[in-house]
Amino acid sequence: MNSITQVQQDMLSRMEQFKTLSEGGQIKPAQLFEGQMPREGFATAFDQAIRAVDAQQHKSGALMAAVDSGKSDDLVGAMVESQKASVAFSALMQVRNKMTNAFEEVMRMPM
Template sequence: MKIDTNIQAIALQNKMELMKLQASSDIKSNPIINTQAVSFSDTMNNMVNGINQQQLAAGAKMAAVDAGRSDDLVGAMVMSQKAGLSFSVLMQVRNKLMSGFDDIMRMPL
């Protein structure tokens, strides 16, 4: 199990390095950086949907361990922690956005 976790961690690091290289080459090759409009609501919807999928996958893994269909308790716990951290980040982003909105609403005209 530990070897599988290490392999997954290495694969994730390699994927992150590849994404970093792709992002840096895109910035260098494009003199005008991304002129397309990015929709805030689409970004938030994608983020919420991604976190929901993580929560569902973690729940499914935990249910499989509870039912005895899987013995990957460590994987289930790690996935559960990842989903919990993602949700915490989402709540922090929401809190910052609401705080900024409140500040804007309190500004005198």
Template sequence: MGNELAGLIKADLAALTNDAQGLAALQVAPAAQLHGEAPSGMSFAQSLKDAVGKVDNDDRLAAERMADVDSGKSGDLVGAMLASQEASLSFSMLMQVRNKVMGAVDELIKLPL
């Protein structure tokens, strides 16, 4: 049992070491070279737009499912409730991200020039 556990730990350590070496080999451009543009067409603003769009889509889907259950078109009350909870959790997570971003912006504003 002890040898088996030690072997698993060594295998995990070797995998982590390989991953770390792979990350060290990657070329990362300094922020000064980006000139405000994110590489590969990916930007923070676009990521936020996508997240807001997904939350909105989840909310609409949940509302449709609840309306179908209310009108008798569907008997899937459990699915409607799950969709509603998923939409609620997505919205809560988005608000937490917004709060963290706003806190970071406030901290950046407070930095001396």
């Protein structure tokens, strides 16, 4: 399996995780009043996704800087990592846009 397909499969699995988390059970506000924040949830999953994309961007940047400075001659590897970072960032932005649209839609609902 090539690396682009692997990144796409990874992003699809993350999107499935987000979908599963968003379809979770009822909200339990009593947990918030008891001072216990839920350990797993959408915010945690989204934070992990952002951190993973950020790490991918930094890795890509470091490889490109190494090629630019002449420390590495693996241009193909650096370009593949750059494309992985680009796909991951694009997927993250699409998820963010979908979530923003969903939030706006909920806010427009009559009470």
